[in-house]
Amino acid sequence: MVMREYLLGNAAIARGILEAGARVVASYPGTPASEVVEILAPLAKKYDLHVEWSVNEKAALEVAIGSSWTGMRAAAVMKHVGLNVAADPFMTLAYTGVRGGLVVIVSDDPFCYSSQNEQDSRRYAQFACIPCLDPADPQEARDMTIYAFELSEELELPVLLRSTTRVSHARADVEVGQPKETRATPQFLKNPARWVALPAHARPRHSVLLEKQDAIKSALEKSPWNQLVLQGRSELGVIASGISSLYAEEAIKQLEAEADISFLRIGTFPPPEGLCSEFIRHVSKVMVIEELEPVLEEYVERVARVHNPDIEILGKRSGHIPREGELDPYIVRNAIADMASLPLVEPPSQSLREAAAILPPRPPALCPGCGHRAAYYAMREAFGTDAIFPSDIGCYTLAVDMGTIDTCLCMGSSITIGCGIRFSGEERDICCSIGDSTFLHTGLPGLLNAVYNKAKITVAILDNSTTAMTGHQPHPGTGVTASGDKTKSVSFEALARALGADFVETVDPYNVKATIETFKRARDYQGLSVVIVKRACVINERRAGIMRKPFMVNENCTGCRECVEFGCPAIEFDGDSARINSLCTGCGVCAQICPNDAIEMVK
Structure with a gap:
């Protein structure tokens, strides 16, 4: 009997991990990839699965590698920028290879919905010379996850599964199977020539990796996720990958009455050379459609030089497909119509752009x-506002309009950027801000660097006892593991x-007054100072049943707007005076900053 479930794309990936019989799954939370581990963690004990939130992506991948080297299947899950953190073991892992299937699951973020860049993780697979699978929908996400473990073991290489925000967060009816419950017995087999990456060992292992490239191509050539549809009379063709292939397929159906267009759908990298060459010989003009980098387009150009040098190739390089941002059905439909000299359609989002011009801005808060x-x-x-405020990745960057966030580059960068600004000769005060989870992720080396090199800066560790930005996941400072088990809680002071x-x-x-005075002492300290600003996330407090009486504005209000400029969504300005709405959580900070004693607790 066929079983079907309505699943989020990340849930489909999690299901694939279970059905493949993985033993270890490690991750650091990051949107749009976080749900994979959040879904697996409650099931860990039932399926004898070790699921963990690691301190960062490098640690997560290395945990997965250790499991793979015992012969067990393992997965490391992260967002695209997390792969930058894990790049060191990732690149060398291609040399050493794996025993148990190892899948690196990465979710890219076209349009930077929740990220600081929109890099294309397929480039990493190219760089490492390993296979990459590019699902188009939740069903393929589940199926490709299972296949990735099998392919990894067949080739003895890690496999990169590259999702995107749209695939990870789409929902669809997915055909599923039963979780795999039988596994091999783990055993680490000593083999220094393979597992110890000394230069003398790395050189021959590089040769082994290069020799496997033909095997990779052969395995992917037979993949069911590469599909060719040739139209006998057509000189026009479209090659597309990932979710863009669904947009392209839909557009071709819409235009089929007016144009015959051949179609090649690609789900693997490297792409299948046999199918690509057959397709290229069949058409005289081809459009390559993919999100972000022209990875597929560059491959098509190389194949065309051999099999059809006169073919006209359209895509990102020709300006027909944008190189940045997320594609959608209208962008793809109009690009194909333009190639076929057919009328374009006006996307309905035009009305949204018109509305945006007249609606007031509503930045995140x-x-x-x-x-x-x-x-x-x-x-x-x-x-003071003249000081310099390097900051970091986390929900606290939503305070950018408060004038105390001047930089935000990547995880853990606030402290080291602050050091660089100080060592350049900048004399103004410097106060860096970094969240608790981010500090544990990559802030520790930065603080050690600042101490070692005698940087006179202040570091504010904003400890809200959770990884709030990505969904309130626990971290080593919370005393709880991904599976909900109690564990040791590290002390930021220590x-x-x-x-x-x-x-x-x-x-x-x-306690606003005490916090200001603490920061003043830190500012005046002749050396590096650390201020730990500790208050649990207000969302988690409410979930735990911690409720406070709300506050209200009394008759003393003069309309000075001091409280309004504080930026709390619970404070509004109504005509000539402030007003506190039902969003108030009772923190009482506004009452402390009001110069007229015009805010008091509701009695």
């Missing part, structure tokens, strides 16, 4: 009662002191 807002307010009061910081103070941002 910190939650009502968020301790980060109070921390940044106190930081600004203590350091970590900072162990790394050599002498000035370390902890403060509750809900």
Whole structure:
């Protein structure tokens, strides 16, 4: 009997991991990939599966590698920029290879919905000379995940499964099977010539990797996710990959009454040379459609030089397909219509663009009662607006309009960028802000670097006891594992002191005066200072049943707007005075910053 479930794309990937019989799954949370582990974690004990939130993506991949080297199947899950963090083991792993199937699951983010760039992870697969699978929908995401483990073991190489935001967060009816419950017995087999990446060992292992390239091509040539549909009378063709292939297929059906267009759908990288060459010989003009980088287009150009040098190739290089952002059915439909000299259609999003021109902007904001807002307010009061404020990746960057976030580059960069600014000769005060999970991810080396090189900066660790931005996942500072088991909770104070910081103070941002005074002492300290601003995430507090009485504006309000400019969504300006709405969580910070005692707790 066929079983079907209505699944999120990431849930389909999680299902594929279960059905493939993986033993270890490790990840660091990052949108759009977070749900894979969130779905697997509650099932870990039932299926004898080790699921963990690792401290960062490098650690996650190395945990998965260790499992694979015992002969067990394993997966490392991360967002695209996480692969940058894991790149060191990722590249050398292609040399050493694997025993148990190892799948690196990466979700790219076209249009930067929740990321600082929109890099294309297929480039990493090219760089490492390993196979890459590019699912177009949740069904393929599940099927390709299972196949990726099989292919990994067949080739003894890691396999990259590259999803995108649209695939990871789409929902579809997915045909599923039963989770695999029988596994081999784990055993690490000592083999220094393979597992110890010394130069003398790496050179022959590189040769082994290069010799496997023909086997990779042969395996993917037979893949069911590469499909060729030739139209006998057509000189026009479309080659597409990933979710773009669904858009292209839909557009070709819409235009079939007016034009015969051959179609080649690609789901694997490297693409199948046999199908590509057959397709290229059949048409005189081809459009290559893919999101982000022209990876497929470059491959088509190379094949065309051999099999049809006169073919006209359209795509990103010709300007027909944008190289940045997310594609959609209208972009793809109009690009194909343009190639076929057919009328274009106006996308309905035009009306949204017109509406955006007249609607007031609504930038993302910190939650009502968020301790980060109070921390940044106190930081600004203590350091002044002329100070320099390097910041980091996390929900606290939503406070960018408060004037206390001047830089944000990548995970853990705030402290080291602050060091560079100081060492360049900049004399203004520098206060870096970094979240608790981000500090554990890649902030520790930065703080050690600052201590070692005597940087006079202040580091504010914003500890809200969760990885809030990606869905409130636990981290080593929370005392809870991914599976909900209690574990040791690390102390940020102890970590900072162990790394050599002498000035370390902890403060509750809900106490505004104390927080301002703490930041002033940190500012004036002649050396590196660390301020740990500790207040649990207000969302988690409410989930735990912690409720406070709300506040209200009384008759003392003069309309000075001091509280409104604080930026809390619970505070509005109604005519001549402020008003506190039902979003109030009772943090009481606004009452402390009001110069007229016009805000008080509801009695």
